[in-house]
Amino acid sequence: MDGLRRSYGEYEAVRGVSFTIARGELFALLGTNGAGKTTTLEVLEGYHPPTAGTVRVFGLDPYADGAKVRRRTGVMLQEGGFFKELTVRETVDSWRSFISGARATAEVLGLVGLEAKASTRIGQLSGGERRRLDLALAVLNRPELLFLDEPTTGMDPEARRTTWRLVQELKAAGTTVVLTTHYLEEAQQLADRVAIMDRGAIAATGTVGEVLAGRGDRIALPVPRGCTIGELPSLEGALPALADGRAVYTVPRGAPALAALHTWAAGRGVELDGLEVRGGSLEDLFLDLADRNDRTDRTDRTDRSRPKAGLPR
Ligand SMILES: Nc1ncnc2c1ncn2[C@@H]1O[C@H](COP(=O)(O)OP(=O)(O)OP(=O)(O)O)[C@@H](O)[C@H]1O
Numbered sequence: 321m322d323g324l325r326r327s328y329g330e331y332e333a334v335r336g337v338s339f340t341i342a343r344g345e346l347f348a349l350l351g352t353n354g355a356g357k358t359t360t361l362e363v364l365e366g367y368h369p370p371t372a373g374t375v376r377v378f379g380l381d382p383y384a385d386g387a388k389v390r391r392r393t394g395v396m397l398q399e400g401g402f403f404k405e406l407t408v409r410e411t412v413d414s415w416r417s418f419i420s421g422a423r424a425t426a427e428v429l430g431l432v433g434l435e436a437k438a439s440t441r442i443g444q445l446s447g448g449e450r451r452r453l454d455l456a457l458a459v460l461n462r463p464e465l466l467f468l469d470e471p472t473t474g475m476d477p478e479a480r481r482t483t484w485r486l487v488q489e490l491k492a493a494g495t496t497v498v499l500t501t502h503y504l505e506e507a508q509q510l511a512d513r514v515a516i517m518d519r520g521a522i523a524a525t526g527t528v529g530e531v532l533a534g535r536g537d538r539i540a541l542p543v544p545r546g547c548t549i550g551e552l553p554s555l556e557g558a559l560p561a562l563a564d565g566r567a568v569y570t571v572p573r574g575a576p577a578l579a580a581l582h583t584w585a586a587g588r589g590v591e592l593d594g595l596e597v598r599g600g601s602l603e604d605l606f607l608d609l610a611d612r613n614d615r616t617d618r619t620d621r622t623d624r625s626r627p628k629a630g631l632p633r
Pocket residue numbers: 328331333351352353354355356357358359360
């Protein structure tokens with residue numbers, strides 16, 4: 321995919337996105353709400369043509385060569401449209417009738433752990449069970465390429481882990497997987513590479529390690545009794561910031577910073593209760609993006625309102 325742009329009327333939802341996914345890879349698209357993940361996926365799946373840019377799947381144009389591409393792909397949509405009166409088995413059977421060489425109904429229900437629900441009507445399934453049925457239908461045609469749009473939304477932790485195992489098995493069998501998710505742990509667990517989308521563009525891409533490299537470690541502690549935040553030492557050149565009543569350091573290397581903090585505390589006779597240390601996480605990166613967007617929004621609003629309103633400041 322090279323320079324993908326996609327607009328809805330006046331609004332440009334995807335603004336020049338480029339990436340390549342290797343065969344057999346699990347690639348996760350992450351991003352804030354409305355970042356353009358589903359739109360990007362829908363172009364890859366051949367539902368929309370790009371407004372600009374080039375997209376190739378198996379070397380084919382997924383919009384122009386839709387039928388050829390779809391035969392080799394599986395799509396798990398965010399909301400599958402089912403007949404509520406049909407049972408799980410009847411639903412799978414009816415989908416199978418359109419696919420040559422489809423997996424057997426029992427096999428596919430076994431894969432997603434829905435054997436016991438085969439005779440249950442769709443209307444009586446829980447949200448997580450419906451997601452599993454969506455997944456069963458997406459893998460019916462033994463796809464080489466599988467698109468999963470927020471596959472574990474609504475699942476309890478156990479069902480989520482079962483789904484992760486299934487996705488890992490499919491990947492081990494050679495399936496290429498493109499995933500969007502809001503669960504950062506899901507991307508951390510499953511993805512070979514991630515791309516983080518923000519406002520229609522890619523803000524960062526690489527392995528989770530690469531995306532987080534250089535973000536440093538985080539040390540947080542309640543400001544010790546009898547101290548002010550201004551009295552806390554600088555660690556590895558970093559001063560603490562106050563967040564939710566805690567002093568928070570972001571340091572290049574956690575271990576030496578921690579040693580220096582302990583030396584300082586011993587010298588002052590201060591107890592370091594409630595100290596927490598952790599590596600940079602995708603969650604921190606997201607919070608930073610959301611923070612940045614918030615600030616940009618506020619600046620944009622101020623900039624736009626001044627000439628229009630003409631109010632004295
Ligand atoms: N059919 C449409 N018509 C007009 N605008 C749309 C349409 N579909 C999506 N958009 C807008 O395009 C932007 C990107 O939407 P998209 O669904 O691709 O984001 P997303 O990253 O998948 O978001 P989420 O995480 O909330 O599902 C949003 O601002 C959305 O409101």
